[in-house]
Amino acid sequence: xxxxxxxxxxxAVPAVVVAxxxxxxxxxxxxxxxxxxxxxxxxxxxxxxxITIGAVIDQSSTMKPFDSPALAAGQLEVAKINAAGGVxxxxxxxxxxxxxxxxxATRSDALSVVxxxxxxxxxxxxxxxxxxxxxxxxxxxxxxxAPCIGTDQQGPKRFGSLGKLAFSYGNVAQDEGAAFAQLAIxxxxxxxxxxxxxxxxxxxxxxxxxxxxxxxLGGKVVAQDSFTQGDHTVGSVASKVNGQKAAAVALCTYxxxxxxxxxxxxxxxxxxxxxxxxxPWSLDGAFWLPKDPKISNxxxxxxxxxxxxxxxxxxxxxxxxxxxxxxxxxxTGGFVTGAAAVDGIAAAIxxxxxxxxxxxxxxxxxxxxNLPTVSGLVSFSPALHSVYGRSYRIMxxxxxxxxxxxxxxxTSPANIG
Numbered sequence: 001x002x003x004x005x006x007x008x009x010x011x012a013v014p015a016v017v018v019a020x021x022x023x024x025x026x027x028x029x030x031x032x033x034x035x036x037x038x039x040x041x042x043x044x045x046x047x048x049x050x051i052t053i054g055a056v057i058d059q060s061s062t063m064k065p066f067d068s069p070a071l072a073a074g075q076l077e078v079a080k081i082n083a084a085g086g087v088x089x090x091x092x093x094x095x096x097x098x099x100x101x102x103x104x105a106t107r108s109d110a111l112s113v114v115x116x117x118x119x120x121x122x123x124x125x126x127x128x129x130x131x132x133x134x135x136x137x138x139x140x141x142x143x144x145x146a147p148c149i150g151t152d153q154q155g156p157k158r159f160g161s162l163g164k165l166a167f168s169y170g171n172v173a174q175d176e177g178a179a180f181a182q183l184a185i186x187x188x189x190x191x192x193x194x195x196x197x198x199x200x201x202x203x204x205x206x207x208x209x210x211x212x213x214x215x216x217l218g219g220k221v222v223a224q225d226s227f228t229q230g231d232h233t234v235g236s237v238a239s240k241v242n243g244q245k246a247a248a249v250a251l252c253t254y255x256x257x258x259x260x261x262x263x264x265x266x267x268x269x270x271x272x273x274x275x276x277x278x279x280p281w282s283l284d285g286a287f288w289l290p291k292d293p294k295i296s297n298x299x300x301x302x303x304x305x306x307x308x309x310x311x312x313x314x315x316x317x318x319x320x321x322x323x324x325x326x327x328x329x330x331x332t333g334g335f336v337t338g339a340a341a342v343d344g345i346a347a348a349i350x351x352x353x354x355x356x357x358x359x360x361x362x363x364x365x366x367x368x369x370n371l372p373t374v375s376g377l378v379s380f381s382p383a384l385h386s387v388y389g390r391s392y393r394i395m396x397x398x399x400x401x402x403x404x405x406x407x408x409x410x411t412s413p414a415n416i417g
Contacts, residue, residue, distance in 0.1 A: 050091040051349065051356055053078075053145075053342075054118025056109045056133040059098035065331065066125040070147035070338030071096070072328045073319060074122075077339040077374065087346045088354040099124070103132045110136035119356035120145060120345055125170065127153045138162040143361040145345065146170065148337040150202045150281070155385025163385070165362045169341040169378065170334070171304070172386035173202055174413035176280050177209025179392045180250070180302045183408050184210075184278050185217045187300075189248035193241050194221055197253035197260070199229040206280045207252035209414035214250070216414075222246045230258040238267035251279040255288035262290045269295040276300055284332040284395070286402065293400030302392035304375055305333035306404040311393065315374050333393060340375035340387075347371055388413045 053074075057067040071094070078092045086092060095116055097109035101124070110121060110133035121137035123130040125148040137144035138159060146154050149168035156163035184192060192214060196207040211221055223244045227233045241249055249268070255261045265277065269290075276298045277283075283301035290296050305316045307330050319339060323330055348364040349356060370377040370389060379389035394406045 048090075050093045051087060051120070052113075052116070052118050053092065053094050053120045053122050053345065054110070054113025054116065055094050055096045055122040056099050056106060056113060057096070057122065057124050058101050058129070059096075061101045063101060063124050063126055063129060066148055066334065069323065069328060069330045069335040070125065070341070071122075072323055072326065073330075073335045073338035074147065074342045075338075076319060076322050076326075077342040081342070081346055087349050090354070092342070092346065094122075099133070101129050106130075107132040107136055109133070114140050114142070118142065120358075120361070122147070122341070125149055127151055127158065127168075130154070131158075134159065134166055138165040138358075141165070141358040143167075143345070143348070143356075143358045143365070145341050147341045148334050149386060150176070151205060152384055152386055153201075156382075164366070165358050166385060167344075167362070167365055167380060168386040169337045169344060169373075169375070170386055171281065171390060171392075172384050172388050172413060173205035173280075174209045174384070174416055175388035175390075175410045176302060176392070177206040177211075177252075177416075178213040178410035178412065178414040179408050180278050180280060180300075181210045181213035181217065181219070181414070182410060183300065183302065183394060184214060184248050184250065185219055186408070187248075187276070187278075189246075189276065189278075190218065191220045191222050191247045192250050193223045193225060193244050193246040193248075194250045195237060195241060195252070195264070196224070196226045197229055198226050200254075203252040203254065203280075203282065205416060206282075207250060208416040210250045210252070212414040212416055213410075227260065229253070229256050229260050234260040234264050235267050238264050238271070242268060242271045242273045246275065249275050249277045251277050251283070253279075254282035255285070262288055265299070266290045266292075266295050269297065274298050281332065281334065284334070287331055289397070289400060291400075296397055296400040299397040301395050301397075302408065303333035303395055304390070304393065305336045306393050306395060306402075307331065307333055307335075308402055308404065310404045312404065312407070313374075313376075319374060336375040340373035340378060343373035343375075344368065344371060344378060384413060 082091045099106040099109045121144040123133045144166045146168040148170035150170040154168040197203045278300040281303045284303045348361045351364045352360045376390045391407045396405045
């Protein structure tokens with residue numbers, strides 16, 4: 001997601017406690033809710049003291065467009081929980097550090113919030129950028145949460161046994177790819193050309209999951225094409241796709257300054273090919289669409305929530321309105337993951353009898369199955385510490401405008417090995 005964030009950066013509106021996009025300034029630690037701290041080991045929250053979420057995120061570089069909306073939504077959810085009495089009588093609070101994605105700063109900032117008594121660590125929405133902070137969190141025995149990492153690596157797969165303490169409230173690619181494969185079959189598209197951007201593992205895994213589930217459901221993949229962001233081959237890929245005559249194009253990529261996503265769509269449509277394009281959350285947002293509405297047409301994607309005022313859930317619409325009123329209008333539906341992460345942290349603490357011990361919280365969280373959150377139902381497993389089981393919003397872009405047209409849930413995450 002790192003390059004995608006660059007494209008969003010110019011469009012992002014400053015979020016709560018967020019520095020200007022591209023700024024080299026490092027914000028000082030800030031808090032929301034009541035002041036105070038809890039013990040680093042977090043065996044239990046002392047009576048009357050708040051439970052501290054130490055957020056080590058990017059507030060001024062390429063992950064800001066993901067980290068900022070998630071943090072802002074998380075802060076609003078904290079305020080709502082606190083207004084209702086907190087968690088077992090304890091208020092929640094954030095302590096925030098801007099790591100600017102510098103590995104050394106990320107590590108030192110994580111150590112700083114741990115030293116300030118963080119009970120839970122909150123990290124950036126890219127697993128590579130998050131690794132220095134995640135490592136600090138799990139080695140200090142803290143539950144370590146990313147709001148929107150979308151791979152299965154924020155957990156034991158990357159971090160081994162200590163990774164049992166690490167989770168993400170982003171949708172895992174195995175689930176998301178399965179969901180839009182089911183959408184293709186539901187829409188009657190029995191053949192597909194799968195186009196994969198190989199620049200990040202999230203997109204590769206998404207298209208692998210699509211292929212697996214699509215073929216399991218009787219679909220036929222007529223071709224597998226690929227490119228890498230910025231390699232100047234996207235035009236030739238569009239020409240190949242035009243000649244392959246599939247019922248749908250499964251496209252796994254994301255917007256970047258290189259412009260490969262809008263270029264692919266423009267090139268394909270300019271050839272007179274209006275084959276439906278179907279893809280994951282990374283196709284969300286109006287900011288990347290070609291301006292010609294005839295080109296920005298017949299695009300389908302699944303996402304967390306609609307940011308076009310037509311989401312079916314009143315709670316999601318209310319959260320979107322609050323963010324907009326606070327000067328943080330979300331660009332994609334991923335904003336709900338920040339609120340969902342807070343919901344999950346609160347549920348785990350309550351289920352653990354008020355304990356903030358990382359191992360106890362992780363054990364509870366790993367057992368979440370259809371946990372209600374503002375983002376929908378959330379599930380984890382010992383193998384998947386990123387979310388599966390949510391109900392995805394189906395969005396359809398017609399003549400340059402996206403609209404909500406339904407929901408879909410993956411029957412199970414696709415097994416891609």
